[in-house]
Amino acid sequence: MSHQIEDTYDQFATEAARYGVGVTEVSPGKVSDAIVERIELPAVGIELPWEDATLPESVETEPTPADIEAAATGVTAASLAIADYGSIVLRSDTDGSEPVSLFNDLHIAVLDRADIVPDMEAAFEWFGDELRESRDSAIIATGPSATADMGALVQGAHGPKQVEVLVVS
Amino acid sequence: MSSQRESKADHIRHIMETEGDAVGDNTRGFNDGRYESVAKLEDYEGLKDEAREIKEDAIERLPELIDQVTETIEENGGTVYIADDEADANEYIAEVCAENDAERLVKSKSMTSEEIEVNEHLESRGVDVVETDLGEWVLQLAEEAPSHIVAPAIHKSRAEIAKLFNAYFEPAEELETAEELTMFARKQLGELIQDADVGMTGANFITADSGTMALVTSEGNARKTVAVPETQIAVAGVEKIVPTVEDLQPFIELIGRSGTGQDITSYISLLTPPLDSPTIDFDDPDTPIAGEDDREFHLVLIDNGRLAMREDEELKETLYCIRCSACSNTCANFQSVGGHAFGGETYSGGIATGWEAGVHGLDSAAEFNDLCTGCSRCVEACPVGIDIPWINTVVRDRINTDKEPNMEFLVDGLTPDTETSGPDLQKRLFGNFETLAQMGSAFAPISNWVAQAGPVKQLLERVAGVTDQRDLPAFQRTTLVDWFESRDRIPPIDPDRKVVLYADLYTNYMDVERGKAAVRALEALDVEVLVPSVSGAGRAPLSQGMIDTARTKAERVSDQLGPYVDEGYDVVVIEPSDLAMFRADYDRFLPDEEFEPLADNSYEILEYIYGLVANGADVDQLHVANGTETVAYHSHCQQRTMGLDEYSIEVLNRCGYDVTTSDVECCGMAGSFGYKEQYYELSMDVGSNLEGQLRDADADHVIASGTSCTDQIGDLLDEEPTHVVELIAPR
Numbered sequence A: 001m002s003h004q005i006e007d008t009y010d011q012f013a014t015e016a017a018r019y020g021v022g023v024t025e026v027s028p029g030k031v032s033d034a035i036v037e038r039i040e041l042p043a044v045g046i047e048l049p050w051e052d053a054t055l056p057e058s059v060e061t062e063p064t065p066a067d068i069e070a071a072a073t074g075v076t077a078a079s080l081a082i083a084d085y086g087s088i089v090l091r092s093d094t095d096g097s098e099p100v101s102l103f104n105d106l107h108i109a110v111l112d113r114a115d116i117v118p119d120m121e122a123a124f125e126w127f128g129d130e131l132r133e134s135r136d137s138a139i140i141a142t143g144p145s146a147t148a149d150m151g152a153l154v155q156g157a158h159g160p161k162q163v164e165v166l167v168v169s
Numbered sequence B: 001m002s003s004q005r006e007s008k009a010d011h012i013r014h015i016m017e018t019e020g021d022a023v024g025d026n027t028r029g030f031n032d033g034r035y036e037s038v039a040k041l042e043d044y045e046g047l048k049d050e051a052r053e054i055k056e057d058a059i060e061r062l063p064e065l066i067d068q069v070t071e072t073i074e075e076n077g078g079t080v081y082i083a084d085d086e087a088d089a090n091e092y093i094a095e096v097c098a099e100n101d102a103e104r105l106v107k108s109k110s111m112t113s114e115e116i117e118v119n120e121h122l123e124s125r126g127v128d129v130v131e132t133d134l135g136e137w138v139l140q141l142a143e144e145a146p147s148h149i150v151a152p153a154i155h156k157s158r159a160e161i162a163k164l165f166n167a168y169f170e171p172a173e174e175l176e177t178a179e180e181l182t183m184f185a186r187k188q189l190g191e192l193i194q195d196a197d198v199g200m201t202g203a204n205f206i207t208a209d210s211g212t213m214a215l216v217t218s219e220g221n222a223r224k225t226v227a228v229p230e231t232q233i234a235v236a237g238v239e240k241i242v243p244t245v246e247d248l249q250p251f252i253e254l255i256g257r258s259g260t261g262q263d264i265t266s267y268i269s270l271l272t273p274p275l276d277s278p279t280i281d282f283d284d285p286d287t288p289i290a291g292e293d294d295r296e297f298h299l300v301l302i303d304n305g306r307l308a309m310r311e312d313e314e315l316k317e318t319l320y321c322i323r324c325s326a327c328s329n330t331c332a333n334f335q336s337v338g339g340h341a342f343g344g345e346t347y348s349g350g351i352a353t354g355w356e357a358g359v360h361g362l363d364s365a366a367e368f369n370d371l372c373t374g375c376s377r378c379v380e381a382c383p384v385g386i387d388i389p390w391i392n393t394v395v396r397d398r399i400n401t402d403k404e405p406n407m408e409f410l411v412d413g414l415t416p417d418t419e420t421s422g423p424d425l426q427k428r429l430f431g432n433f434e435t436l437a438q439m440g441s442a443f444a445p446i447s448n449w450v451a452q453a454g455p456v457k458q459l460l461e462r463v464a465g466v467t468d469q470r471d472l473p474a475f476q477r478t479t480l481v482d483w484f485e486s487r488d489r490i491p492p493i494d495p496d497r498k499v500v501l502y503a504d505l506y507t508n509y510m511d512v513e514r515g516k517a518a519v520r521a522l523e524a525l526d527v528e529v530l531v532p533s534v535s536g537a538g539r540a541p542l543s544q545g546m547i548d549t550a551r552t553k554a555e556r557v558s559d560q561l562g563p564y565v566d567e568g569y570d571v572v573v574i575e576p577s578d579l580a581m582f583r584a585d586y587d588r589f590l591p592d593e594e595f596e597p598l599a600d601n602s603y604e605i606l607e608y609i610y611g612l613v614a615n616g617a618d619v620d621q622l623h624v625a626n627g628t629e630t631v632a633y634h635s636h637c638q639q640r641t642m643g644l645d646e647y648s649i650e651v652l653n654r655c656g657y658d659v660t661t662s663d664v665e666c667c668g669m670a671g672s673f674g675y676k677e678q679y680y681e682l683s684m685d686v687g688s689n690l691e692g693q694l695r696d697a698d699a700d701h702v703i704a705s706g707t708s709c710t711d712q713i714g715d716l717l718d719e720e721p722t723h724v725v726e727l728i729a730p731r
């Protein structure tokens, strides 16, 4: 089992790297430092759902529209990752995770290592129960936003230009 | 040239000149990407089957699912409106805008919203409508229509977009690179989204169990369109409903790969509106956004002909379409002209015929339906396995039926079809190719001299639209069947197998040599061969949308070949497009007990030879390569769709030839298509890719498998290639 989890993590990191997404493993206590290393200020964020992993002081966790507009970085948790696509799942909530993960050039997502599933089938088993039950919304995000509409591939169309994932274990 | 055909030819020429290069580069890129991306899937075919089953089931149960989704979304706090037609939908949407005092509505990309022309309607009511998808926004500024259902502005180059932006916005510094253009657009659109009152999206799928809509996007504009304003409207055709959330999985895995060749697009939004994400009020910049908001959500489900399509046995399959664009990208004609020629009022590409016929009517479909040549390359590309060529044929037949029968006596003599109504003269001439071939052969060589003579060629062009740019096929006085009957033949003693070689129209009346080669090759491998006289397969009338005539031919072929099959003969076919009739199209024309034995016992000639060789026949009985001999090989489109091209390549390899293959989807001739004067230039444009590849290969032999391909390559290279079997048959 643990062997399989190892493979799943590696696969996720490899696939995400194809889209230029950096994936780093950190211990819960080091999440804040790892964010500080990557962040560009000003930054907005939503408190992480894990007790022992926190956001650094520099992140505004009750953002206003003005904060969102001014920020260079948005930090949110990811609910799930799909290894064979290198995708992360971002859940919408009343705190504003959706805009915080969307409007800024850099998105830092924090993920619990136990939440990496191997494939789309496993992901949709999870979505099925979750969405029928909670009637929530979520985004499967793979790499930064992108467009080829202007004659060549450009990263950062309307959404982030760069995505970093911190995997907490 | 008739003025109608002339203006069509002019239109196509203009589009090829102005948009062809950009469309060609982009669609070929998408198509190559598709092959690469689907190859990475462990079980691509299994996933397609699953997707197909989900759609079949969903459309079957559609009325029930509409009720269920309505209930679910209302339970979630949203509103569902079922709009009968465009006007009904637009009226409802305008009312929602009016109730919200909306000044601006921002949109993410949605073909269905283009189908109902909601932008024009809202603008007439004073609502400012802004497309936020970058490609759509470019078109909105340029006042142009999409040329592709997924990548709407592929006909525009970067330089053209830069010119447009610089002229429209007059920025302080001229914009040039794709990066600069994108960032400029992002900023402009970002501001427009900030104070929008309503956000409108389409929906790729909607689940009946949770009321979740899936949106497949890459730019992030759909996310913003939904996240910022308080009111959301989604516009979707009723066919977008699937039963459960889990049903989304195969589609999510297939849609990006099939369309633009991406394993997955950047964002798959799974939205269950009204959203619990807080709205962002940029007019109140300093209040934290967090908290519950009173969001409003309207799902406008559009019928607009779809429920009638569901009742129409032939058009129904169109409703399975997930609008991925694979059928556009893989289509050789589409690659040359794009959606501005190969499209109707809203939709473009092969499946557009079904959509346009269903939602806008036959007239819109008639505009471009001829551009589907039935090459069938799209069928294997389609993630839900729609028989797109069949839909094109059916609609062509209906367009024919709409017309008055053509009573010209001359034509009636040449065209003894069983059509009860009136395909035009050009279609009837090509559709009745069997009669032409019989008469041409009976009077050969005089008929050939006459046909190639200036005055006759001019007459054919003027009256029937047969281009005078090509040599017409030359008919042989001695048909394959005649030759076979009159030769002194020593049947193999104790043959390994018994074969009926099908003397298709081309082989029997024109390319007799390849038929003789097939007989020699089979006999050299210890096979007993018969070449009886059998009716044409019906490919020619089918391609002209003359379905009744094609059915009559199928019945004749079945009557004539059936007894041989019953006696244990295998049927061997040289012309791939006729084999495709036996194996696939006849399923629609013959009862199962006739179709199945014929389909199961019919083989393409090289497929059959491969089988013999693989089972121990001596390859040295064939004409093997002398030292290093190189071959450039173009397989036939339908042969590839049947997965049979590999056999030709393998047999050539075993015979010692060094083979290079072309990778173009179709040669561009496609039966009669390249002979039609209004399509001649397009056909040659499609062929130019093949020409380049064959010339680059610089091989000792150029060979092909289909008659059309042979004719086309002959015109392109000024040198007629031979059929594979002519190269390997003992001399």
Ligand code: SF4
Pocket: B258, B320, B321, B322, B323, B324, B325, B326, B327, B328, B351, B378, B381, B382, B383, B384, B385, B386, B388
């Ligand atoms: S018909 Fe098939 S290939 Fe064409 S757009 Fe629809 S789903 Fe895609």
